[in-house]
Amino acid sequence: MASWECAIDGDDEQFERVEDLIVHQSTAHERIECKVCGTVLPDGYFAIRHAFDEHSRAEYVRAYDATAKEVRRRENTKENIEEEADIREVIDRLEGGSGSL
Numbered sequence: 564m565a566s567w568e569c570a571i572d573g574d575d576e577q578f579e580r581v582e583d584l585i586v587h588q589s590t591a592h593e594r595i596e597c598k599v600c601g602t603v604l605p606d607g608y609f610a611i612r613h614a615f616d617e618h619s620r621a622e623y624v625r626a627y628d629a630t631a632k633e634v635r636r637r638e639n640t641k642e643n644i645e646e647e648a649d650i651r652e653v654i655d656r657l658e659g660g661s662g663s664l
Contacts, residue, residue: 571606581648585609586656598626608648611641 567584569576571592578584588607595606599618604610614623620634627633 569607581644582653582656585644585648585650585653589653589657599623608641608644611637615641 567578567581569578569584569587571588574592576587578587585608589605589609592606594603595610596603597610597613599614599622602613604613615638623629623634
């Protein structure tokens with residue numbers, strides 16, 4: 564049973580492995596521009612990781628007009644993915660021709 568849902572722009576595609584979800588998000592969806600610094604990156608996990616690793620919560624809230632609930636939801640998503648995912652596998656797959664970062 565699939566336990567990971569894409570959810571980008573209403574995409575309800577389901578994945579059994581979180582690594583497959585991240586690759587899908589990185590290759591099947593348009594890249595987005597960070598509203599804080601202008602960096603262009605894949606939507607989904609990599610965008611969330613960038614936002615919370617590179618910027619403060621306050622910067623994120625201001626740039627995205629986010630509520631505390633929205634921030635917590637994204638932080639929880641990031642934490643859940645990082646507990647489960649083999650990010651090295653994802654990067655290897657993306658660099659190996661299934662897409663690119």
